[in-house]
Amino acid sequence: MASSGAPVTIGILFSQTGVTAVLERAQRQAASLAVSQVNSEGGLLGRELHLLDSDTASDPARYKTEATRLLDLGADAIVGCYMSSARKAVLPIVEARNSLLFYPTLYEGFEYASCCIYSGAAPNQNARILADYLTETHGDRYFFVGSNYVYPYESNRVMRDLLSNRGAKVVDEVYIPLNPTDEDIAKVIALIRNAGPVVVFSTIVGDGAVRFCSAYDRAGFDRHLQPVASLTFGEPEIAALGKSAATGHIKAAPYFSVIDSPANLAFVTAYREKFGPDSPISAEAEAAFFQVKLFAEAVRRAGTTDRASVVRALPTFSLEAPQGTVRVDAATHHTHLWPRVAVVDESGTFRIVRESAKPVAPDPYLVEVEKLPPVTLASVPSGGAN
Numbered sequence: 001m002a003s004s005g006a007p008v009t010i011g012i013l014f015s016q017t018g019v020t021a022v023l024e025r026a027q028r029q030a031a032s033l034a035v036s037q038v039n040s041e042g043g044l045l046g047r048e049l050h051l052l053d054s055d056t057a058s059d060p061a062r063y064k065t066e067a068t069r070l071l072d073l074g075a076d077a078i079v080g081c082y083m084s085s086a087r088k089a090v091l092p093i094v095e096a097r098n099s100l101l102f103y104p105t106l107y108e109g110f111e112y113a114s115c116c117i118y119s120g121a122a123p124n125q126n127a128r129i130l131a132d133y134l135t136e137t138h139g140d141r142y143f144f145v146g147s148n149y150v151y152p153y154e155s156n157r158v159m160r161d162l163l164s165n166r167g168a169k170v171v172d173e174v175y176i177p178l179n180p181t182d183e184d185i186a187k188v189i190a191l192i193r194n195a196g197p198v199v200v201f202s203t204i205v206g207d208g209a210v211r212f213c214s215a216y217d218r219a220g221f222d223r224h225l226q227p228v229a230s231l232t233f234g235e236p237e238i239a240a241l242g243k244s245a246a247t248g249h250i251k252a253a254p255y256f257s258v259i260d261s262p263a264n265l266a267f268v269t270a271y272r273e274k275f276g277p278d279s280p281i282s283a284e285a286e287a288a289f290f291q292v293k294l295f296a297e298a299v300r301r302a303g304t305t306d307r308a309s310v311v312r313a314l315p316t317f318s319l320e321a322p323q324g325t326v327r328v329d330a331a332t333h334h335t336h337l338w339p340r341v342a343v344v345d346e347s348g349t350f351r352i353v354r355e356s357a358k359p360v361a362p363d364p365y366l367v368e369v370e371k372l373p374p375v376t377l378a379s380v381p382s383g384g385a386n
Contacts (some may be wrong), residue, residue, distance in 0.1 A: 007050035008043070010035065010292065011070030011320065013080030018058025019179045020082050020206035023282055027104060029055075029275050030285035031079050034292035037270070044299050050153050056080075058178075058206065060089040061127070067093045076305040077102060077295055083193060083205070084108060084151040091116060100307050103296060104287035106231055106253070108154030109364040115307070117314065118334040119326075120284060121254050123158045124363040128306045129339040130252035131162035133354050134229055138199045140168040145188050145212070146203035148175040155203050155231065158366065185215045198362045200228045208317040209233050210240045213249070217241075221281050223248030226345075235280035240283065243348025253283035254337040255323040256350045264322040283323075290321035294328065325359060333350055334362030 014028035015021045031051070036161060038049045045093040054066040056143060060313040063086040067078055070091070071122040072364045081087040083108050096099045106120040106331035134142075142163055152175065160170050176184040185208075191235025204212050209232065236259060238246040242364050257268055257280075267289065272279050284371055295310070297317060315330035324338045342350035357377060 002012045005047065006074075007048040008045065008299065009052055009073070009075045010071070010295070011052045011054070011067070011078045011080075013054055013056055013063055013066055013070070013078055013086075014213075014288075015058040015082065016055040017220035018056075018206075019208060021060045022206055022210065022240050023232075023234065023284060024056075024058075024082050024115050025284040026197070026280060026282050027080070027082065027288040029279070030271065030289035031104075031292050032269055032282070033274055033376050034296075036274075036290065038296045039243075039301060044296055044305075049296065056086065058083075059188055060085040064089040064093060065194045070162060071097045071099055075099070077307075077310075079104070079292060079295075081105065081282070084154075085149050087116075088150070094351070095250050098307055100295075100310060102291040105284050106160065108151050109363065109366060110154065114311070114333075117294070117311075117328060118292065118332075118362070118364070119229070119287045119294070121337055121339070121365060122362045123155070123362040125254060125337045125360050126252040127159050127162055129202060129341055129354060129356070130186045130229060130231065130250070131159065131166055133198055133252070133341045134201075135163065135166040135168050138227065138229075139196045139197070141196070142168055143192050143195050143198040143200050144173040144203070145192075145200060146175050147162055147178045147205050147208055149178060151205075152203035154221070156201070159201055159280055167267050169199060176204065176208065176212075178206070178208060180204075180211065181279065182211075182215075183302050185212050188212070189215050189219050192216075198226060200226065200234065202228050202230045205232055207240075210237050213237070213241050214245055217245035233282070234314060234340045236282050236285075238344065239278070239280040245348055246344045246348055250266075250341065251344075251350065252339065254339060255283040255351055256287040256340060256342050257281040258350055258352065262325070263320050263324075267322040274371030288320050290319060290323075290326060293321075294319055294326075319385050326359045327359075330364050334364050335377075 014024040056063045068089045079102045109123045274317040298310045298313040301313040318327040340355040342352045
């Protein structure tokens with residue numbers, strides 16, 4: 001706990017350089033926006049909320065050393081990490097120091113840590129609705145391609161099961177380096193072409209995802225018939241790729257910047273006033289934003305930054321996030337979120353085509369995912385949500 005009069009501090013673990021910086025920069029910006037808003041509302045416990053920054057350079061070892069440095073500097077909690085390899089590197093440090101990591105990125109599930117609050121989507125909050133949508137609208141043949149680290153392997157294992165349960169099949173599954181060469185990508189493009197009519201499910205992340213989708217566009221695939229579907233490829237990657245090359249891509253996530261609600265309008269307006277009118281906003285950035293607000297409200301309710309007290313306070317309230325009302329589940333430390341599916345239209349903007357009518361409870365171990373009734377869907381106008 002910070003001493004009396006000292007600022008409450010949050011350490012930020014996001015890459016400003018490296019292969020995943022294309023989307024971690026947006027997460028960092030969103031977290032800093034939340035910190036500034038908390039301070040404009042009076043701070044925490046009568047003190048300023050202070051941000052301790054870092055550049056983890058997309059390197060799991062760097063996340064570990066930077067987490068240690070931030071905690072040595074007095075961080076009361078850590079916000080950050082994108083790749084699962086980074087999260088797994090940081091968790092032992094956070095646990096040993098009796099601190100708390102707020103993790104804002106979707107991940108493969110099958111994890112619980114007493115020192116971690118997971119505010120990104122678990123597989124039942126994104127993969128399930130995507131599997132439903134794809135098999136109902138794009139047939140039964142799928143080609144998996146991913147980056148060579150833990151999340152793609154585990155995410156593909158879950159997605160394979162979901163597709164199989166819906167009568168679909170995976171014709172091939174290929175992995176490429178996190179920082180692939182042009183030759184690595186060209187080999188995958190050739191394999192996809194030889195596979196015949198398939199939907200591509202991509203778990204390539206960061207700059208590699210942008211380069212892969214650029215090559216897919218240049219290869220001339222009809223993305224209305226053979227789209228690239230993903231749980232990760234969002235607005236920052238579209239901005240890096242270019243609008244025309246992104247048309248037809250599909251993503252499942254709890255948040256898209258086109259959500260029509262007062263809370264999201266306020267968030268998007270504030271974000272773009274601070275970082276520029278064309279600044280892309282991803283689901284992972286929105287999670288980084290609202291988890292800072294979750295931490296702040298829990299500290300207010302607990303009256304302390306002590307980890308045990310904050311963890312006890314977190315499940316006792318709901319928060320109106322840009323995606324909708326969210327809350328932390330006491331049993332799993334994961335968050336109730338709003339599954340959605342969106343398609344990139346001709347203007348390079350996501351158009352929501354399917355969304356839950358209510359928040360979905362996290363099921364990180366997929367204990368009940370296929371036993372539960374289908375996700376209750378909200379009505380989406382034929383033109384999509386704007």
